[in-house]
Amino acid sequence: MISTKVLAFAAVCATAFVGHASASHQATFQSDQSHFGQESINMYNYIKENSGDHVPADLTIENAPFHYFTHFDLNDDGFLDGNELRLPWYESFAKNHQYVDITMVDGKVDRVLVEDDLDNDGLISPDEYFASLERQHQLKDPVAMGFH
Template sequence: MAGGVAMWPAVVPTVVGLALLLFLVPHSRCLSPEGYGENKFRDAQMLQDKGHLKEHVKELSEDDINNMTPAEREFHFFKSHDSDKDHYLDGLEIMAAVSHNSDYDSFRRPAPEGETAEQERDRTDREHQERMTVFTGLVDKILSEDDTNNDGMISYIEYVISRRREPGT
């Protein structure tokens, strides 16, 4: 009896506190504008993208997605990017989520006339490096702002709390 029963007094305040926090932290109506320096997990347009959700969650019909609440779409966004199904988003899963929703063309530059194969390879390598620098910066920003227990991953609870924060906090 000592193991399970004695633990309840310590667990109940934590569970109650977490439940209160989820209901008391205000929802943000005006989220951060698009930009690579912003926390993409606070970008409502990205998280509410019905087309993106349909790509990832094949078992849901278009009507199912259209009838979801914003909170339900955000849950499916999180769940669909948890590729290893461990209930956390690690850096690679976060990168996949934000890079999938980004405009790759903004990193591409037109090929100069007379560009050799070697020059093309160098140019595309630079563009790839620029893309990776931006995306790792986005992942670092998300983790630094939203990974409250500093374990290098975002739990669903951390994700929900982050979504309810006001911009700039």
């Protein structure tokens, strides 16, 4: 499933999506963390560990998926393309000093796009990203994560 792929994307890298997006995409974050799973914590830790001096001032466990998405949105267009989707897996291989299996990574990216790219434009939008997370029952309220 794409949900599995996006979650694997998060889990493998941590084991978001607008500094890059406009302020209009951000919403008030809820303080109730009961519906945020381990993936949000993993994403939060990943952002803290990999943002250097540029850790978002508003980073919380609740909005970590938002920032995780934006972290990999390298061209700041508000979407993740195939190249940006590959990055977490490549980073994971490098972190674990493993050979990068490009065929395997490409297969995972292709599955993510088939399963989660609902409008078939070749990009994962924030809405598609959160829909994927919701399908995995990891998050219940995408508005609380920073998108509406």
